[in-house]
Amino acid sequence: MPLVTMPWNRHAPPKRRLLWLAMLFALATWLAPDVADAQVATCVEVNSGSEDSSSLTRLVENELARHPSHKLSKGECETTLRIEVIEVATTMGGGIFLTGRVDGEVPDRVKVAPGRMDRAVEELLTVLLHNDPRRLSGPERADWFAQQRRSFRVRGINYFGAEVYEVGALVDGRLATLPGLALVARREVDWFHFGVRVAGANQLNSGDERLTLTSQVTAQLEAALFSSAISSTAAFAGLVAGLEYQRFRGPTTLNGEQSVESATAAGFSPGLRFGMELGRYTTTHGLVFAQLLFPTFASHDVDTGVVDQWTPSVSLGAGMVF
Structure with a gap:
């Protein structure tokens, strides 16, 4: 049975558990109700x-x-x-x-x-x-973060959407590419937004017997800033963090015989995301983006020896939110 290491596993490194707790605490603190702000x-x-x-x-x-x-x-x-x-x-x-x-x-x-x-x-x-x-x-200048929290809760607008993309990763020295689809939900106000994203990519043709990445599934939190709060077209850049699941397929030797097997790995995966958003004056926004993921785990299959490498990835895509 291929080895899968999940970040909430009781054998997960203490530092990784502390990182998850710190992220949840920071988000809860930022969204917590303020004391009365001067207006x-x-x-x-x-x-x-x-x-x-x-x-x-x-x-x-x-x-x-x-x-x-x-x-x-x-x-x-x-x-x-x-x-x-x-x-x-x-x-x-x-x-x-x-x-x-x-x-x-x-x-x-x-x-x-x-x-x-x-x-x-x-x-x-x-x-x-x-x-x-x-x-x-005035007094609000001294508590800028309190003002932004209240603005996010009071004036924030919810958007939902979908993205199509192509993810690429170097596997065994060769480029593996997979088409993917993502569902997005986010809350935006002025020049920033917070969101969640669930995405999956799968290789359509896995007939190659060489080692390759056949699937990637991610569940992410995102925080991004826009270059302008009022322009119809604005650049954006942000951080993403969440879970990433990888599935590989490749040759191995079991009981003295050559065969093609699968192996999986999963864990915490932070990254960067940037791009351009269009039509921000309308109720439907279009966007193009690039995303870089840097998983904190190596894909190491101790059962079959199919894969043993660290696999970061790059995604290019486009989408719409409304």
Whole structure:
């Protein structure tokens, strides 16, 4: 029976168990509820250019409530957020623009796509509130991580998707390639996201009797940063960590006879992931990526002697989340 070493096995090295416990503790601590965070009391003034601006006012107030650095105030104001809708005549190019400013700061402006006033409000407030001088110099500056935790919980958006990819690894001095499919779930806010991924790759043609990698299955946690919180196209880079299962097939000698056997190995596998994401203004994002995995275990089959090597891998692929 081929040997399989799992990271939670009671014979697993103590350092590996401690690493898993440290990862779980860090994630739980980051997501734990905060003590009350200081927020900038913000009054809202909206000029929609029409008699009824209540709908836009509610939209702005709801978006403001999603930002952990500010809170809506109807009375005493530390800062005032002013929003105005400007409609340009078709003779001058046409279009609807949303402008805004915080107190006397330089205003910012975004163009409203047809039927997407909500997206324009979200984009405009992200820029305005992020650059509010009171936020940059107030109590929240001293507790940046607390602000990000609250932002992740309050304003985070869940995405689900799938990826197709090709994984390559050097096995016995030759390149083995396997096509794969992954299912993804993640929660994103502004310029970062946390996610989980389950992926499997399998060699479609395993008729070769030489040693090769025939299957790879991974279950990962991911943390990634984007190059921009507001751009439609942004680069990203992050860390992945989780379990990796490898299956090999190759020649061996059993009881004095040559045969082709299989061997498996599994364990903890951290790595790097980077790429480009497109269409971040829409509800469906496309992405291209590269991933490097560096397993902390060597594939060593003591029963049949099929394989004895460390097998890192590289994956290239594309996917969509929505």
